[in-house]
Amino acid sequence: MRADRKLPESVANSLPTVEPPLVTFNDLLWLLYLYPVRWVAGIMPRSFLYAIGRLADPIVQFYSRGRKAKAVPWIADACRVSPERANSIARGSLSCGLFSLLDDLLFLRPWSKDALRCSGVEGMQHLESAVARGKGVILLAGHFPANRLAGQYLRARGYAVLSLRNRRATNVAEGRLGRRFLRPRWIELQNIAFPDQVDVRDPECSLTILRRMRAGGLAALLLDGRPGTNPVEHLFLGRPQSIPTGIFQIVRLSGCAVVPMLCVGRSDGFRIRFDPMLDVLPAPTRDAFVSSNLPQFVTAIERQVVENPEEWKLWIHFLARRW
Amino acid sequence: MDPLFSQTVVRPPDTLDRIRRALIGSLHVNLSEEDLAYETKLDETVGLDSVAVLEFVAALEQEFGITFAPEMLTIEVVRDLSRLASYIDELLARSDIREP
Numbered sequence: 001m002r003a004d005r006k007l008p009e010s011v012a013n014s015l016p017t018v019e020p021p022l023v024t025f026n027d028l029l030w031l032l033y034l035y036p037v038r039w040v041a042g043i044m045p046r047s048f049l050y051a052i053g054r055l056a057d058p059i060v061q062f063y064s065r066g067r068k069a070k071a072v073p074w075i076a077d078a079c080r081v082s083p084e085r086a087n088s089i090a091r092g093s094l095s096c097g098l099f100s101l102l103d104d105l106l107f108l109r110p111w112s113k114d115a116l117r118c119s120g121v122e123g124m125q126h127l128e129s130a131v132a133r134g135k136g137v138i139l140l141a142g143h144f145p146a147n148r149l150a151g152q153y154l155r156a157r158g159y160a161v162l163s164l165r166n167r168r169a170t171n172v173a174e175g176r177l178g179r180r181f182l183r184p185r186w187i188e189l190q191n192i193a194f195p196d197q198v199d200v201r202d203p204e205c206s207l208t209i210l211r212r213m214r215a216g217g218l219a220a221l222l223l224d225g226r227p228g229t230n231p232v233e234h235l236f237l238g239r240p241q242s243i244p245t246g247i248f249q250i251v252r253l254s255g256c257a258v259v260p261m262l263c264v265g266r267s268d269g270f271r272i273r274f275d276p277m278l279d280v281l282p283a284p285t286r287d288a289f290v291s292s293n294l295p296q297f298v299t300a301i302e303r304q305v306v307e308n309p310e311e312w313k314l315w316i317h318f319l320a321r322r323w
Numbered sequence: 324m325d326p327l328f329s330q331t332v333v334r335p336p337d338t339l340d341r342i343r344r345a346l347i348g349s350l351h352v353n354l355s356e357e358d359l360a361y362e363t364k365l366d367e368t369v370g371l372d373s374v375a376v377l378e379f380v381a382a383l384e385q386e387f388g389i390t391f392a393p394e395m396l397t398i399e400v401v402r403d404l405s406r407l408a409s410y411i412d413e414l415l416a417r418s419d420i421r422e423p
Contacts, residue, residue, distance in 0.1 A: 203366075204398045205373045210380070211393045229372040246374040253381045286378070 019176075025063070026173035030182045033101065034189070041105035046115065046268055053095075053102050060098050061091060064316060068094065071315045078237035079309050092310030100145030100313075103267040107152065107193035115267050116153050123274035127159075130257035130277050136213025138251060139220040139261040140278070142301040143314045148194065150263035150272045151220055155196065162212045162219040165190065166200045166226055200226070206250060213254040220261065221247045223301045224314055234294055237302055245290050248297075251280060252289045260300040264311045275300060338408045341386050349382035350375055365402050376401060383407075389414040 041049050061068070068090040075086035106115045130137045139161065141147045151161040174183065191197070198208045209219050223243065224236065231242035251258055260275040278296055283289035305312045346365075365379075380401065384390055389411065400406055 203373050203376070206377045207373075207380070207396045207398060207401075210377055211396050214393050214396070228374070230374075246372075249374045249377055253377050 020179065021175045023177045024173055024175040027175045027178040027182060029059075029063075030174075030178055030186065034182060034185055037102075038105050038108065038189070041102070042109060046106060049102050049105065050099065050266075050268075053099050057095050057098060060094055064094055067316045074237070074239060075309065075315055078239075079306055089309045090315055093313055093315045096145055096311050097313040099266050100148070103145075103149065104190070104193055106267055108189060112152070112193075116149060116156070117268050117270070118149075118153050119265070119269045119271055121272045121274075123276070126259055126274040126276050127261075130259045131159075131216065131218070133257050134216050136216055136254060136256035137218045138213075138247065138256055138258045139218055139274075140247075140258050140297060140300060141220050141222055141261050142224045142304055142312060143222060143317070144263060144304070144308070144311050145313055146263040146265050146270050146311065147220060147261065149265070149267055149270045150261060151194070151196075153270075153272065154218070159218055160196055162209065162217065163194065163197050164200050164205070164209070164219070164221055164225070165194075165197045200228075206246065209250050210254055213250070213256045221250070223247065223297055232290055232294065234298060236298055237305060243294065243298065245286075248290045248293060249286060251293070252283070252286065258297070260304070262304045262308070264308050338412055339404075342383065342404070342408060342411070345382035345386045346379060349378040362402050362404070383411070387411055387415060389418070 037049075037052060040052070068087070071090050071093075072083055072086045075081070075089050076083050079086065079089065081089070106112055109115065127137065127139075148163075151163055154161050198205050202208070209221075212219050224241075225244055227242035227244045228246050230245045232245055233240050234243050235241075236243065250256070258278040258280055260278065262273045262275075263270055265271055278293075278300065281289075281292040283292045309315070350365075365376075376398065380391060380396065391410075395410060400410065
């Protein structure tokens with residue numbers, strides 16, 4: 001149960017409610033992104049859009065300098081690299097997130113499928129053998145922005161991939177303009193660009209995934225997503241984190257296969273990798289199933305992150321959101 | 324009738340009892356404190372954790388030895404006790420017909 005539900009009404013009412021400012025700097029960036037940049041993306045070539053990204057990158061780096069500095073020690077520990085290299089990874093992670101936002105705009109174009117340039121798919125046989133089992137496949141992934149490209153690429157090749165999104169993610173930096181106007185617009189555009197998604201807060205969410213599994217389909221789920229109601233504490237990249245357990249229940253109750261998937265790069269050149277199917281260990285209860293399988297799930301994603309640290313976008317988001 | 328199942332439904336009592344067993348077992352409902360209707364209880368639980376409904380569906384499938392058709396795996400079906408019981412009875416009747 002969420003902590004705020006435990007507060008007695010009298011206490012909850014006495015808590016000060018801080019009204020956010022009308023407009024924040026964050027709102028202005030989103031305003032630019034959702035209107036002029038989106039319009040430009042609709043008519044100009046991708047290279048022009050990426051040129052805008054290169055211009056915006058120093059602003060994003062400067063704006064996030066504090067959070068980036070906090071992330072450096074963690075990156076250095078987790079990836080066993082020098083602080084200088086960790087700083088470079090933090091910069092790369094921010095840039096990767098920025099360019100993925102620009103890539104998202106390309107998917108609003110009617111001819112967006114033509115914009116995908118896949119430079120290689122590794123381990124396709126692992127996906128094919130998992131699909132052949134007929135019980136559905138969970139594509140186990142981490143917060144690598146390019147995974148959205150993989151989803152679009154696979155869909156174009158006949159593998160429809162359902163993905164899970166938190167469309168109401170909190171943003172402490174947003175003002176009233178962002179909350180009331182920009183965020184709903186962004187959600188609306190995301191729904192257009194990526195229609196095969198289900199909102200994590202939708203009560204129908206897990207049933208939608210189960211339906212997809214029973215149809216022998218695919219769903220991409222993030223192990224490093226926002227923890228739900230029954231998270232477990234586990235070391236992730238060397239630090240204790242709350243890991244969501246919903247994914248384990250879906251695997252336990254559907255009997256589906258689990259294939260780690262990684263996609264790195266941008267829409268003008270990305271690579272997809274499927275690792276061998278995880279050997280899911282059966283267990284009689286929910287908790288026992290999580291305990292038995294959590295370590296191998298975590299290891300699969302940690303390996304992806306350490307091998308491609310610049311592509312993982314949560315080095316900095318994790319810090320802002322959870323600590 | 325138990326307040327949890329206070330809706331007016333004309334079902335074989337066995338089906339309702341067994342749905343109740345599945346609900347209690349999978350969602351850990353505390354009946355001694357209950358004065359809520361089935362739908363309210365389910366909404367309350369599923370609203371906190373959407374995976375809970377999977378546990379409930381799995382418990383129903385195990386209890387009755389059935390498999391829900393994909394199109395029936397919706398929150399509308401699961402939270403409507405009357406419809407749910409009808410559907411389960413229908414699946415059971417179909418399996419009876421198939422058996423020699």
